Amino acid sequence: MYALGYAPTRTSSDQAIVFDCQHSVCLECFKDYAISSLNSRNFVFHPTIGYTLGCLEQCPNTLIKDLHHFQLIGKVNYEKYKKFAAEEYVVNNGGLLCPTVGCGCGLLIDDKETNRKIVCPECHTTFCRECKSVWNDEKPCCLDRTTLKENYLLPLPDEKNQIMQTHVYVLHEWMDFNFVWNPKAYGGVDRIQIPSDQIWKPDIVLYNSRRENAIKTADNKCTLLFSVLKDADGDYQITTRSKAVIRYDGQVQWNPPMIYKSYCSIDIQYYPFDIQNCTMKFGTWTYHGLLVNLIFITEDIPIIEQGWDLEDFQPSIEWEILNLRAIRHEKVYQCCVETFIDLTFTCTVQRKPLFYIVNLIVPCVNISVLAVLVFLLPSDSRKKITLSISILVALLVFYLLLIELIPPTSLVIPLLGKYLLFTLVLVNLSIILTIITLNVHFRRYPTNLLPKWLHRFLIGFLPKILSMERPIKLTKTSADYNNKKFSSSLSSCKDHLVDETIFSDLNCMEMVESNTKTSIDKKNKNISSTTNDYQHLLSSFYTDKRRQHLARVTADHIDYIAEQIKNAKVEKEIAEDWRFIALVLDRLFLIIFAFVSVVGTLISLLKAPSIYNQKKPVDRYCYLYYPPVNDSIWAKRCVTELNKR
The missing domain is CATH 2.70.170.10 (Neurotransmitter-gated ion-channel ligand-binding domain)
Structure with missing residues (x-):
């Protein structure tokens, strides 16, 4: 639009403006250029020249020094030019303009003046010197x-x-x-x-x-x-x-x-x-x-x-x-x-918490249940310790996983960490008590005798509380009764053999034969053959001079047999007592651990306040600075929240 170039020789000087850089522009183009620059405020303020323009080619140091040329833009635009020039002069000399719309009065203020309260002499508006806002004695100045x-x-x-x-x-x-x-x-x-x-x-x-x-x-x-x-x-x-x-x-x-x-x-x-x-x-x-x-x-x-x-x-x-x-x-x-x-x-x-419930809490509860079920495993299987150690290893793996999820802090133990610690103590106690029950189960006579007070408490009193009944004792069976009768017969025959006239007592022999056949036939056929040999030996004693010596030896053997039968019976009874005590302890520990595990789990996991928090998550459609008030769906969902705001 601008005819820019060297002035033609046929053009007179009053029809064009020539810059110091020898670039020239016609008057009409200069007028359009000045008006456009004025509207966009692209004028340049020079301290000595004033509010002016430079060359259209943006050459350095080519400002228009004769400001009367700007009268070419017309009276209205020239008044605007003078207004802008005055504003630039005021601003560049440390002054300020009245911020009131339509006023714009320029005010030159002494640098020594410290009062921020300014009154415009043109529109009489009181405003702040620093922030240009309307003065308010009650509120602070706002830049x-x-x-x-x-x-x-x-x-x-x-x-x-x-x-x-x-x-x-x-x-x-x-x-x-x-x-x-x-x-x-x-x-x-x-x-x-x-x-x-x-x-x-x-x-x-x-x-x-x-x-x-x-x-x-x-x-x-x-x-x-x-x-x-x-x-x-x-x-x-x-x-x-x-x-x-x-x-x-x-x-x-x-x-x-x-x-x-x-x-x-x-x-x-x-x-x-x-x-x-x-x-x-x-x-x-x-x-x-x-x-x-x-x-x-x-x-x-x-x-x-x-x-x-x-x-x-x-x-x-x-x-x-x-x-x-x-x-x-x-x-x-x-x-x-x-x-x-x-x-x-x-x-x-x-x-x-759903992810953590499924992947952390449920496995931990499962481990706690397995720690309780250890006491249901029979001691004869000898796998109780293996199961307990396996549970402990699994629990330690969960500990390592928890460490990777939570921040390292010593201020507080997390809820899940407390529950894992509780389960760890439970598993360790189950291992210790399992060792004790196994030790009790495999105790034998005569190294471990059962005190009477312990017998009365663990066999007589505690099973009744735990709803346990001991199996019928073997001493009440017919076989044990026959063994007892056989032992007494052998002891009686021994006393008679010491006397030389024992073999003349046929009643004794008949008693021995009768009792021997009754008891031995029911227990072992080998003993029956031994009895026959024994009868044959007795009959030979009538003619043998050494019958007295052999009778005493036989009596000692009979005494030994009777003693062994008695010791076996006592040993068996004591072993059964220890096994029954181990069963009682397993039942007792099972009940205690089940109760502690359930109570500990509920206390550990149900004391979090968020479980009882009934507050619903925020509705993002109700958190808008510019809500769609004409939307009926929004009004129905968020009218309560809107009233709060």
């Missing part, structure tokens, strides 16, 4: 009314490293009266987009970001504010380069996306039925509350129960949100006398 909106996308607490990662949109809104214009004067343009790195922005940072670089400063204030920061490879301030939207009235909107990694102190006391409270604390780093007043985007109140916008929220497979709050704090630090303002966003999340 920027910044509002922070969190668009919560995905909460992901990492309990191992105690980090909460959030994907958010950080919405800022503030007033900058340096960007005020009349849309009618600029073709109806009421908003523009400017890169954020070319305008002033509030230096809002995440205080509890886990990044080590944030604490490397010598300033006392910085050390106090960021003394808790740790390294988590997260950015504590916004690094995304996004454009800001500026309205004609000076309102600036800047909505950069950001991924934050904030420190979240994980409370594992009731893991895996735990509820975590994670916070994100935002505030300005260099501006105190008298310069930057942080408020919420919806309402200027200190606490908002629904302080997060969940429009683009993506639910987590491990956590569910119970509450979202936003709190505004005013705090005075030891380093400074001014009040610093921060906005703290709190997220309360509850873990979904």
Whole structure:
């Protein structure tokens, strides 16, 4: 559009403007160029020349020195030019412009003047010198009314490293009266987009970001504010380069996306039925509350129960949100006398325990049941110790798995860890008691005798309480009765054999023969043949001179046999007593361990508060800053939540 080039020889000097760089432009093109630059405020202010333009080719040091040339743009535009020139002069000389729309009066203020309260002599508006806002004696001066909106996308607490990662949109809104214009004067343009790195922005940072670089400063204030920061490879301030939207009235909107990694102190006391409270604390780093007043985007109140916008929220497979709050704090630090303002966003999340119930708790309960069932295994199988050791090894494997899931802390033992510890004690006790019952089961006479008091308690008293009955004693059977009768017969015959006349007593022989045949035939055929030989030997004693000696030897043998039968009976009775005591102990330990296991499991797993928490997770459709009030479905679902807000 612009006819730019060297002036033709046929063109007179009053029909073109020639720059110092020898570039020239016709008057009509210069007029269009000046009006376009004026509307976009592309003029350049030079301290000695004033408000002027340069060469169209952007040559250096080629500014128009004769400002009367700008009268070519017309009377209206020239008045605008003089107005803009005056504003630039005021601003570049340390003055300020009245922020009232339609006024714009320039005010030159002495540098020694410290009063922030300014009264415009043109429109008589009282405003603040620093923030350009209308003066209010009750509220502090606000350089920027910044509002922070969190668009919560995905909460992901990492309990191992105690980090909460959030994907958010950080919405800022503030007033900058340096960007005020009349849309009618600029073709109806009421908003523009400017890169954020070319305008002033509030230096809002995440205080509890886990990044080590944030604490490397010598300033006392910085050390106090960021003394808790740790390294988590997260950015504590916004690094995304996004454009800001500026309205004609000076309102600036800047909505950069950001991924934050904030420190979240994980409370594992009731893991895996735990509820975590994670916070994100935002505030300005260099501006105190008298310069930057942080408020919420919806309402200027200190606490908002629904302080997060969940429009683009993506639910987590491990956590569910119970509450979202936003709190505004005013705090005075030891380093400074001014009040610093921060906005703290709190997220309360509850873990979904189904995965841990199926993969951790159910196997642990199974191990606890197996530790009880050890006492049902018979001692004769000799596999009780093997089973107990196998259960112990399985439990230790679960311990190693739990260590990998929870953060290393010595402040508290998690709920699942307490239950595993309880099960470990239970398994160890079952191993110890199994060893004791096996030792009792295999005790024998005469090395281990049963005291009478123990016999009365463990055989006479305790089985009745445990509903146990001992099998019928062998002493009450007919076979044992015959053995007893046979032993008494042998003892009686021994006494008669000592006397020389014993063999003349036929009744004795008949008694021996009768009792011998009755008892021996029922127990062993070999003893019957021995009895026949014995009778034959007795008959030969009538003629043998050595009958007295043989009779005594025979009597000793009979005495030995009787003693062996008696000892075998006693040994068998004692062994049966010990076996029965082992059965009684197994039954006693089974009942005790079953009771302790059930009670311990219920106490360990049912004391988590989240189990009894009836609060439902938040409905993301009810957490919107700009709700669809005309939507009947939304109104039906969220009218209660809306009333709370």
